Amino acid sequence: MARNARAEQLREYGRSVLEGARSEQVLRMARQVNSVSYTSAREYAGRSLFELLQNGYDAHPRDRRDGRVHVLLDEAEGEWGTLYVANGGTPFTWRNVERICELAQSSKEVGEGIGNKGVGFRSILLISEAPEIYSADPDSPLGPELDGYCFRFAQKVDVEEFLAGENNAHEVAATYPPLQAPLPLDDVPATCRQLAARGYVTIVRLPLLSEAARAEVRLRMGELAEAKVPVMLFLDRLAGLTLERRAVDGEAGELDDRHETLERHELTRSEERFAVAQDATGHGFPVSCATVDLGPSGTFLVVQGTVEKERLNSTLAEAVGAGLLDDTWQEWKRSAVVEVALPLPAPRRPRRGQIYTFLPMGEDQAAPFPGHVNAPFFTKFDRTGLPSDNPLNVLLFDAVAEICLAAAAVLRTVPEPSMRQQAVDLVSWESEKGSAGRLRAAALRVHGSELADVPLVPVLAADGAVPETSWAPPRGAVLWSDLDLTVLTAHRAHEAGIVVADPEIGGDRLKRLAALCKALACPWEPGPEMLAEYVERIVAGLPLPRPGEPPQAVERAVRGPGRAFRGRRARPARQAAAARGRPHTAAHQPSPRQGGYGHKHAYPGQAERSECPP
Known part of the structure; x- marks a missing residue:
């Protein structure tokens, strides 16, 4: 389809949406959507840049490992600066256009990408009133031209102009919801053309609406660049994320040598998978392992497992039947992928990990062991927290426990001494919040035995002994x-x-275990x-x-x-x-009152040792 034809398609769709403003019934619905749009934006406060990064990630096919996202804040373009978020992958399709204009609709497959609620894009309303989208031809995305769907959204002035002659035109325009009616754009800004020449296929352009919006974008870009937990860890479709803040010496909007780069951060990701002995996991609970290099953010061991479709379907049916998930969750087509990650080499002292839904959740969402967890959890609206008692989340945390036990079994067969600490960290869950019970159940599924009979404990062994003999239950x-x-x-x-x-495992690790x-x-x-x-x-x-x-x-x-x-x-x-x-x-003979062992402490352990329950 030629660019002119796509522009006409956008124009006709936008007109049809705006035509609904003439209907009192549609107008009542529109007022509700307007209210919900801004309520949704406030729910996502502080997360708009995460949402844009999420959309850029989801635009890459699931088998890609070379994707890129570029975030550019040009502070001299426009009154308060302009934010650009560019991504590679697949350009905008007509289905994407329709879904982004409809509240709580999404073209993403459930469980496939980071988000599927269809409301996250509305978080940009707190920083921009006039978002624009420029995309390459979805039928021929390899060229450097942004000749696909390029559009903005109708604003109040557009609605009032469309309803010219109507007595209530001004009143309707004041309450008409944002991001509803797409309108075609003929000209592509210079910065968008420059980003397209670098291989990006979709660019979201956001003229910022205030000084507070610019300060918010600066803050969130800094948080992404220097996050306490690695942002790129589970974004396996991406190889790079560029975060750039610029001022302009020459003409605004030109991405060339006249710009002064105030800040630039390159976050990178590369992955190398390695074979593991699957029979080590016991009852055929398969996992895959990879080392993930995040450059300055460190290197990690990432272990991946899946929740089989039948087990997932049963849980989704239970949650939907109880009204805890809506019907769309039953459209999940594939097995659920669950991942755990540990830093390499293991730190001297284990550190708290984080829960992710591809991107890190809120800081208070700590993983139950000294590593990171990623799974397609059912989360709060803004993806900063999750209800732990939701049946889907219960299933996914059960799967995390199973993957930890299976991965630890694999690492116990590896002769490298550094992997012993990783194997301990995987099973050293916090003792409260039912972790022991969850691990007990996981041991029955993975090993077919009680957890107390699984060789979790690294023990001293003779020099040259095979790795498996240096572990005990x-x-x-x-x-x-x-x-x-x-x-x-x-x-x-x-x-x-x-x-x-x-x-040699370390006192902190042994005490945790x-x-x-x-x-x-x-x-x-x-x-x-x-x-x-x-x-x-x-x-x-x-x-x-x-x-x-x-x-x-x-x-x-x-x-x-x-x-x-x-x-x-x-x-x-x-x-x-x-x-x-x-x-x-x-x-x-020694006196009972004297200290012993050549040390001021009396003996290694003070507590009575009891037999484990059968």
Whole structure:
């Protein structure tokens, strides 16, 4: 279709929409849409740039990995500056035109992209009253021309002019809803032409409406550039996001060397998938793994899994039947994709992660483990929060738990030491909010066994041992003290045949995992009686003094849990001496009041160790 034909198509559609303003019945509906449009915009306050980025991302086909979005704030164009958001991918189609003009309608497939509510674009009403869209020919998008659907939206002056001669023209125009009637644009601004020459196929142009709008755009661009959590992490269709703020020395609207770039940030993303041993996940729960390089924003391990269609359909039917989702959610055509991400290399101390719906949600939406979560959750209107009890969200969080367990099983087979910390982080969920119960159920689906029987705990193993042997289930592992012990160390305990958690994983990680195991009624910390037995086993293997030399060194090393040893057959040093067939003098027995282990603390764990429930 030629550009003139597309312009006429837009003109006729716009006229048909405006013609409805002559009907009192349509006008009553229009007033309601006007009110809802601005209410929706206020609900999205602070999120308009996110919404525009989301639309640019969704314009790229799902199999693309080289997409681009360019955000440009030209502060000298227009009274308050002009914002441009350009994207590659697929140009505007006629269906896109119709949907963007209809409130709460969207051309996006449910579950396919970031948004499908059809209201997010109205968030721009807080920063611009006169948005324009310029797009390439959808039938031939490879050329540098913006010769497809190029249009603006009817404003109050257009409505009043259309209704010229009507007695209520001014009144109708004052309450007519925005973004309803498209009107064709003949001329393409110079900056749009320049962006098209760089390969972008759609440009949204927003003349800003006030100084406050310009300040808002500056603020949000800065937040995107220096976000606390990586914006590009789950935007797998994009390879680059450019954030640019400019002033102009020459003519406004020219994207050339006369512009002074005040700020420019390039956010990049590249992905490399790697093969994993699928049989390691137990009951055939497949996951795929990739390393994602975000340049200065870091490198991440991203693990992806899916919720099978039958399981998803059952949950959607339940939610729709209960009135918790509308009928359109049952149009979901594919399996739901769920992802988790962990930073590489693992930080020394685990940090809180974030929940995403492709883009990060509100700062208070923390992931339940030290990593990030991405899933097509049912969210609040502005996508900053979510109702955790919605059946769809319950299912997706269940799937997150299953993917974490499956991914941890894969990483336990990898010989690289750095992956041990990642495997621990994946299963170290917050112990409150029902996480233990969710992980228990996930273990039955993924491994076909109780969580307490899954080898979640990294333990010390012999040099050269295969990776799988350096893990143990919570039922059989011991959390040794991370204090600065000199003799009764975790490695000495390992040499004595005790299954000890690997201290190289880090005290913070082990404590976090221990909190989960405690919620499973499988505490790792040995009680005094068990600890006394462990100490005797360790001391039995210690080197003894030479003949005739008093064993003070051994005694000093094992001074300790006095009450735990009281009543046993032999004190530690005596037990060690007896094991070697040498006499021991009672004068050198440790005092129950003295500290032990060569440290001011008495012993590695204070809590009683109990058996896990079956």
